[in-house]
Amino acid sequence: MEKHKKQHIGLIFGGNSSEHDVSKRSAHNIYDAMDKERYDVSLFLMTKNGYFLDHEASSRVFDGEPEDEVAKQELAKLDLKNPLARIINLAEESDIDVFFPIIHGNLGEDGTIQGLLRLLHKPYVGTAILGSAMSFDKDITKKIVKLAGVPTTRYEVITPLTAEQYSYESLSDELGQTLFIKPANQGSSVGIHKVENAEEYSEGIRDAFRYDSKVLIEEAIEGPEELEISILGNDHPIASKIGAIRVPKDDAFYTYDNKFVDASQVKFDVPVDISEELAQQITEMGLTTYRALGLKGMARIDYLVSKDDKPYMSEVNTLPGFTNISLYPQLFAASGISYSELIDRLIQLAIDEFERQSKILYDFKPLPPRDQNINK
Ligand SMILES: Nc1ncnc2c1ncn2[C@@H]1O[C@H](COP(=O)(O)OP(=O)(O)O)[C@@H](O)[C@H]1O
Ligand SMILES: [Mg+2]
CATH class of the missing domain: 3.40.50.20 (Rossmann fold)
Structure with missing residues (x-):
């Protein structure tokens, strides 16, 4: 055959x-x-x-x-x-x-x-081991992008061992009355709680610890605009136009249910109409984030924007959704790169990165066998 x-x-x-x-x-x-x-x-x-x-x-x-x-x-x-x-x-x-x-x-x-x-x-x-692992952990992601100068929300990390040192009171003194509780390594809004008092806080952390032994307690951005940008490339990444997700007003936040159970109430703006200045800030933050985390191939980067128009990097998705309502491919389509072209480029980027890595590995290795240089 x-x-x-x-x-x-x-x-x-x-x-x-x-x-x-x-x-x-x-x-x-x-x-x-x-x-x-x-x-x-x-x-x-x-x-x-x-x-x-x-x-x-x-x-x-x-x-x-x-x-x-x-x-x-x-x-x-x-x-x-x-x-x-x-x-x-x-x-x-x-x-x-x-x-x-x-x-x-x-x-x-x-x-x-x-x-x-x-x-x-x-x-x-897509991205290799380290970049993937860092981007999947919301704590490490924020630490790295902060070092690169990208603004992100303030938070504390708790584990089952340190949880006792914190209380709703101490955390809300530091971070504000409304707090977001998030497992560090999760997605789809699973295990995420928006809390406003000590009782909700205790319930929230108990649930979050079911998903991860590392949990973020984060300051809330009030009534945020949720913006997303798609990035494509290896060493010379390009950014798409920017999109917005609008969840129904009475929902506390973008939950699992309005992501996957009934998305009909959620509205997407592709691309969104925002000021030139904000668009530029988000694009720059996106490309800086991409480089800081060593991302390859693609990523969708999500932002929360406060009422006074300040963008905060919220999270990074290294293998973003490609469903009918997913923003990653839609944002590139709106930027002139069709779905099929996107796939072609991603495959070529995978080959390029593999060849680059193989070259590094084989240019410097293997070392000469040990017995050859022992008696030099
Ligand atoms: N600090 C915050 N302030 C306001 N809303 C938030 C905050 N963090 C998360 N949210 C809301 O919760 C949703 C899910 O949080 P996110 O960090 O994106 O986790 P996931 O990886 O599960 O998508 C966001 O889309 C947003 O609606
Ligand atoms: Mg999210």
């Missing part, structure tokens, strides 16, 4: 985070936007309990077969004693040219998959 002449892309999706279904929607859109004259695509679904399915089984789920049943049948075929059982299907096809992991959240955006793909010695779309 003839070998693949087209580029062979391994599209990885699903995953074990709260964004499993979002990832499936993203993967469908990416798949549809891929030029099939240029790419052959193999699908790899990571099940909700963290096992990769092979292309054949993943395709069946992609085409609408019930995921839980397919996963059950496929897991029964695996030798679960084999320590590689979880990942063995990912290596089933040896001729993948580039992996495109679009697993949002835990395992996908936190550097884990990136480490696995590095071990497989394959190019992959």
Whole structure:
């Protein structure tokens, strides 16, 4: 049989985070936007309990077969004693040219998959291990961007060991009456609480600690405008136009439900009409953030803007959503880069970065074998 002449892309999706279904929607859109004259695509679904399915089984789920049943049948075929059982299907096809992991959240955006793909010695779309891990942790993200001079909200970090040293009173003296409680490593607004008194505070931290042992207590920006920008590139990144998300007035904030359960009340402005000055500030902050965190390929960077028009960098998403309502691709479409072109560029950026990294690794290594220079 003839070998693949087209580029062979391994599209990885699903995953074990709260964004499993979002990832499936993203993967469908990416798949549809891929030029099939240029790419052959193999699908790899990571099940909700963290096992990769092979292309054949993943395709069946992609085409609408019930995921839980397919996963059950496929897991029964695996030798679960084999320590590689979880990942063995990912290596089933040896001729993948580039992996495109679009697993949002835990395992996908936190550097884990990136480490696995590095071990497989394959190019992959998006940021490498360190940048992914830093960007997934809201505390580290803020610390790094602050060092780079980008404004972000004030906060304290608590862990189960230090929680007793803080109280609602002490924190609200420092940060204001309204506080946001957030697990450091989470997404989709899961475990996030807006609190205004000691009782809500105690409930909030108890819940947040279910998701992470590191929790941020953050000052609230009152009635914020929520703006987002998309960035694309490696060493010379470009920024898209800016978009806004408007949540219904009576909602406390942009919650899981109005992200994923019923998004019909949420309004998006793509692009948003803001002052030239604010747009420029956000663009500069975005590019500085991107460089400071060592991001590659793409990222969506989110801002909270106060009533007096001050922007605060809020969070970074290194594998942003590609669903029908997702802003990352829409913002580039509004900036003149179509969905398919975006995919082509991301794949090329993955190859460029892999080649650059390989060159660094092989230009300086391997060191001469030790016994050659021992008696010099
Ligand atoms: N400091 C804050 N002030 C006001 N609103 C906030 C603040 N932090 C978060 N929010 C609200 O909570 C939502 C989710 O918080 P975010 O930090 O973006 O976490 P996630 O990673 O879960 O999206 C934001 O979109 C915003 O509506
Ligand atoms: Mg967010």
